[in-house]
Amino acid sequence: MNGIWGLVGAAVTVLGVIVTGFFTYRGTRTAAAIQAAPVAKAQEFAVLQATVERVDKENEQLRMRQSRLESIVRAFSWSFDDLRRWSRNPVGDPPDPHPLVDEYNRTGV
Known part of the structure; x- marks a missing residue:
């Protein structure tokens, strides 16, 4: 009878290792996704910030040209x-x- 309990204990241990491995895999995958999210958002923010800076510079140039034209x-x-x-x-x-x-008559500008 002692041998059967040993086999049951071994089976429970193997089942526990499999369940632990599954939860470890899920946790690792979730942690990687959580860590990747801020990096992706930071890249999106960097692209957005560069776009805003470019548009601001273009708007400033257009405002200067418009002011000159109005004058x-x-x-x-x-x-x-x-x-x-x-x-x-x-x-x-x-x-x-x-x-x-x-x-303007002299330079055309």
């Missing part, structure tokens, strides 16, 4: 208005263009 249009308007007033009452020399108009 030039305003200067052309002032110069045209001065010239129109002079043409209605042409006394003396025609008015000089605004400095931005003069610069």
